[in-house]
Amino acid sequence: MLCGQKEFVEFGDITFTEKTRAVIKIQDGCDRFCSYCIIPYARGRVRSRQPKNILSEITKIAKEGIKEVVITGIHIASYGKDFKQEYRLIDLLEEINTIEGIERIRLGSIEPLLITEEFVKRLEKLSKVCHQFHLSLQSGCDETLKRMNRRYTIEQFKEITNLLRKTFEDAILTTDIIVGFPGESEEGFEKTYTFLKDIKFYKMHVFKYSPRKGTKAAVMPNQIDGNKKEERSRRLIELSNQNEKAYNEAYIGKEVEVLFEEEKNGVWQGHTKNYILAHYKTDENMENKIVKLKCIGAEKEYITVFTS
Template sequence: MNFNKRVAFYTLGCKVNQYETESIKNQLLQKGYKETPFEEEADIYVVNSCTVTSIADRKTRNMLRRAKKMNPQSKVIVTGCYAQTNSKDLLEMEEIDYVIGNTYKNGIVNFIKDIENRTMEREKNDNIFDEHEYTEYEFATLREMSRAYVKIQDGCNNFCSYCKIPFARGRSRSRKKENVLKEIVKLVAEGFKEIILIGINLGAYGEDLPEDIDFEDLLEEILKTPGVERVRIGSVYPDKISDRFISLFEKYKNLMPHLHISLQSCDDTVLKMMKRKYGSALIEERLMKLKNSVNKMEYTADIIVGFPGETEEMFENSYKLIDRIGFSGIHIFQYSDRENTVASRLENKVDPRVKKERADKLEELKQKMAHREREKYVGKELEVLVEEEIEGFLFGYSENYLRVKFKGSKDLLNEIKNVKIDRIEKEMLLAYE
């Protein structure tokens, strides 16, 4: 056992990365390692990297340098998506001891043991496209307040022109249905009220499995599982919002009326250059149909501004459709080249000042929409899963993923409470019982 070995973790990027870090952490704790905050001295530092933007790359490098500075005698390990795609660059950094790609991430606990025995080479990385089956992560549950995340899928087959993720995660691989359901039954038994399904491209679930099953089939099985009070879906593409998918929201009240949409743009020309498989007409028709069919349905989304060749007119097309649909929140990204992608080789790059202007304009719309979407619920009741208590106030998320604050007792933690919304305060809904 390694009771004196201190290990610190830093995770960048998506919930899938966080889920995988949690697995690594729990396995090491089981072996007697002691977790230490990343800002403190540790014997081993593990940075689980992201490469979705150039900012993520830069932040990964900064965290690796910071780790070595805190303890020059420590072993610094980088894993994750940036480690998978750019291992050679990372090996040139003197602050890094070991680079472990996504292909070996699941075995990192054994590699740490080998590090102590001084038998491990500096790099462990293979071709991610040789991965054909979903890799199970031991002790993998990512818990957050009263919610638990369940990973059901990895990888992506879409190869959008701006995106490195298929090169970091490989092709789409689906988790076996029985393993997903087994984990959910365990979480229900542990008292979790809300399950959030995560993956790199959830809508592709089942496409690689020998049995005849798709995402809607799995989702319905989960919704029918006894004791599951709330189910959320991490992220979907607009073209995956089928009529059957909409019918599940209508049929099952434990499927929460909120979706995070992987949107990126709402202009047909930009979407085509991005190699997205849908256009603006489909976005509007599908999202409005779901919103009109399901009470209290709310959306959040990812948007990229300044894609190569994006004109002012194209940006305005996107802006107007986003405004028409109405989103309770959006994540705005200024386009940045990712190496080896089709988009990085496109001409007509947008001036950085123009990108910033468009991002700022979209930020103003984001604030306006946030207020507008929340205003609809003033004077109405929402069901809130109470997650924390701070200075006599309770905080949690409504069924449509709006943050709510109200006065109440600590006894209500991890309970679902019906509250009446009184007013809006800084993008938060204030309620009284």
């Protein structure tokens, strides 16, 4: 339920490299102090890697044949906040976009408030940036968001999703939600449910709140019963599954561009630019190839593609 999608051992390392994709950590730490999160205490304040080190690392990876980089960290929206000069995430993305050999730039989890008109205007010009946005919402109820010390309202969040969808026709939005946060009443949960139905995320990662020692939320009154958390989580997972299937089905008949990663039982698997899993049955070696194919079928977790 933290902002960074993965935990990292060494700051500054190429975090991991798969056959077609490398995950690049650009910063560590966080200054946001969400009331449930231990990161600002455990990992300290924002520290950003120097752009020249990141860029040379990505250039090296590209020469080795990697086509996709995932830009990640604990709170990437804060990238550059600790620099003397004005240089932020969008400046870094603009430079990565020019690196020869890199064909896809994927953003890790992002703070919703990063998405401003100005940011989107500059992002729109970057042809390699994938239109998959993981925006950590956490709750669809303003009172709960306030207790979480998240700094946006659901109205602001809605405007942000509208802006992304208006700008990027193929935008896929995913999110993290915490259920059973202290004080989350039935009414509060229903507000979240209704809001999520309205936003229609492609996928939601649902977490049942569990207290972290040393955080404000751990000592808040009205902790929620385990059965309630279970029931709320079940409802949201069900909603997420419905959305995912409906989104995938909407691709039937459309052309998609897939970067293939691996073969399993005669079926090649890869992802579209907006991160939908695609299956392709072929004898050809597709590893690390980017190909345009037609979507001919859809399941909950993937689409099936074939030559057009």
